[in-house]
Amino acid sequence: MKVDPLTLAELANKGDSTNQVEFARWTHRNLSSRIGRRLHDFLFLPYKVMANPSINYVHQRYVDAYMMHEDMNDINSLEAATEYWQALANTLNNNKDITSVLGMGRNQLIRLDPAIAPTLDSFLDRFFRSRAGTHLAASAFLQSGPAPPRARKPAGVAMGVVQPTNIAATVRVLGESLASSGPECACPLDVQGAPDAWIEFVPGHVQVILRSILRNAMSASVLHAQTSGTDVEPVRVNVNHGRFGVFVTITDRGGGIENFDRIWSWGPTAWTQEELERDLSDEELEWADLDESDDSQPLPMVPIGFGAPLARLVARYFGGDVQLRSLLGHGTTAYIHIPELQQDMSSLSET
Numbered sequence: 001m002k003v004d005p006l007t008l009a010e011l012a013n014k015g016d017s018t019n020q021v022e023f024a025r026w027t028h029r030n031l032s033s034r035i036g037r038r039l040h041d042f043l044f045l046p047y048k049v050m051a052n053p054s055i056n057y058v059h060q061r062y063v064d065a066y067m068m069h070e071d072m073n074d075i076n077s078l079e080a081a082t083e084y085w086q087a088l089a090n091t092l093n094n095n096k097d098i099t100s101v102l103g104m105g106r107n108q109l110i111r112l113d114p115a116i117a118p119t120l121d122s123f124l125d126r127f128f129r130s131r132a133g134t135h136l137a138a139s140a141f142l143q144s145g146p147a148p149p150r151a152r153k154p155a156g157v158a159m160g161v162v163q164p165t166n167i168a169a170t171v172r173v174l175g176e177s178l179a180s181s182g183p184e185c186a187c188p189l190d191v192q193g194a195p196d197a198w199i200e201f202v203p204g205h206v207q208v209i210l211r212s213i214l215r216n217a218m219s220a221s222v223l224h225a226q227t228s229g230t231d232v233e234p235v236r237v238n239v240n241h242g243r244f245g246v247f248v249t250i251t252d253r254g255g256g257i258e259n260f261d262r263i264w265s266w267g268p269t270a271w272t273q274e275e276l277e278r279d280l281s282d283e284e285l286e287w288a289d290l291d292e293s294d295d296s297q298p299l300p301m302v303p304i305g306f307g308a309p310l311a312r313l314v315a316r317y318f319g320g321d322v323q324l325r326s327l328l329g330h331g332t333t334a335y336i337h338i339p340e341l342q343q344d345m346s347s348l349s350e351t
Contacts, residue, residue, distance in 0.1 A: 020146040024081035027088075027141040032069040034134045038062055041126060046119065048112075054105030058098055065091050082146045089142055092135075092154040099310075102127070103303020106267050117265065121309075124266045128310060132317050135160055136202065159204035162341055167197045167206065167246045168239045174211050175237075178218055187218040187232050193239035197246050199340045201318070206338060208314050209322065212307025213250055213334045220254025220332070227255075245320065245339035256328035263324060264312065267305040311336075 042050065042059050049055055068091060072084050106120050139160030142153055168191060175189035217235045225232040233253040240247045257263060302310060312322040319339045326332040 021075060021078055021081050023141060023145055024075045024084050027137060027145070028069060028072065028075055028084060030137050031088075031134060032066065034130060034137070035062055035066045035069065038127065038130055039066055041123065045123060046116065049109060049116065049120065052105050052109055054101045054108065057101055058105070061095050061098065065095070078146060082148050085142065085145050085147050086151060088138060089147075089151065089154050092138060092142070092157070096155065098131075099306065100303055103267070103306050107303070107305075110267060117267075121266050124309075125313065128313055129317055132205070132314055139204075156204050159207075160202060162200055162202055164198050165201040165203045165206055167199065167210075167241075167248065167338060168193065168195050170203070170206050171210060171214070171237050171239065171248070174207065174214055175218070175235075178211075178215050184222055185215060185218040187221045188234040189214075189218070189237060190234040191237045191239065193237075194241040194246075195239075197239050197241040199241070199246055199338065201338060201341055205314050205318070208302075209311045209320075209336060209338065210248070212302055212311050213322065213336065216307060217250050217252035217254060217332065217334070220257075221252045224253065224255040245337060248334075248336040248338065250334040250336070251331065252333075253331040256330055257324070257326040257332055258328065260324075260326050260328075264309050265305070266309050267303075 039059075039062050042062070045055070050059065068087050072080070072087060075081055075084055102124065106124070109120060110117055135156075139157045142157045143161050147153070171191055172189070175191070178185040179187060179189070214235070214237075221232055221235055224230075236249075236251045238249045238251075308322070308324070315322045315336065315338065318341060320337040321335075322337075323335045324332060325335070
């Protein structure tokens with residue numbers, strides 16, 4: 001299924017358009033082709049993968065989303081465009097748990113057959129790269145499109161469009177949120193550098209890039225202090241703003257990363273014997289109440305082991321990067337590049 005390339009300029013122009021019907025048609029056409037492309041990708045997964053209840057659940061959600069677009073194929077009036085807005089909002093609300101469910105499914109499958117990991121990880125790379133663009137296109141329409149009276153936007157929409165974003169302030173807010181979330185992340189944060197590092201970016205995706213890296217650094221620092229009997233050393237963050245965007249370094253003294261060669265794999269870097277023997281039916285989803293949108297409903301947490309690969313994938317999707325350097329017994333430094341988004345970037349094209 002052919003998917004047309006999409007630029008940030010096109011998204012911005014459509015969002016500023018006064019022709020709401022044409023905006024709805026354009027969004028419908030783009031999302032329909034992107035969702036269809038992902039359904040096509042599911043067809044090439046091994047039977048044992050598709051037989052997994054979690055993977056099958058995600059596949060069915062995409063089937064439902066595609067059928068919604070098929071059923072609403074004739075958008076020729078403002079009323080029809082408004083109806084499509086509500087249907088798309090419902091679809092996004094129904095898919096808030098997709099990342100958590102995929103994490104659960106991958107972990108279940110890897111315990112049963114570790115050899116299937118490369119197939120799953122390749123699929124997840126394509127899935128989340130596509131999902132980033134799909135969410136951006138949907139958010140642009142739900143943010144500026146013809147919403148019904150008193151309709152509530154889905155969680156994440158307000159922070160899912162390109163807008164001025166203060167990176168240093170985001171780091172501080174995320175650090176405070178993580179430190180107050182539980183004793184496992186009760187670690188001080190030392191933020192230095194450019195306090196007014198404003199760039200054009202997508203705040204929701206900045207949080208995806210930074211949150212997991214910060215959480216890993218803070219939790220590693222706490223755990224290392226507990227096991228070594230020392231005080232928790234602060235995680236040091238340096239924010240620099242340059243010509244090509246913002247560069248963030250996050251350094252911890254958390255003892256380094258074991259199994260570093262697996263850090264970019266989707267899922268935990270190691271399994272304990274207890275985890276391998278645990279009844280798969282005992283899997284539970286974790287939830288985090290993130291105040292990042294105009295919706296008070298909690299959003300699913302990123303599954304264990306998904307944080308680093310998802311952060312790097314999102315950063316690279318927009319032309320940035322995440323690199324890690326770790327010294328076992330000492331600590332880890334993350335080097336993060338968050339670029340200034342340019343309207344002529346064609347980074348939203350489907351792969």
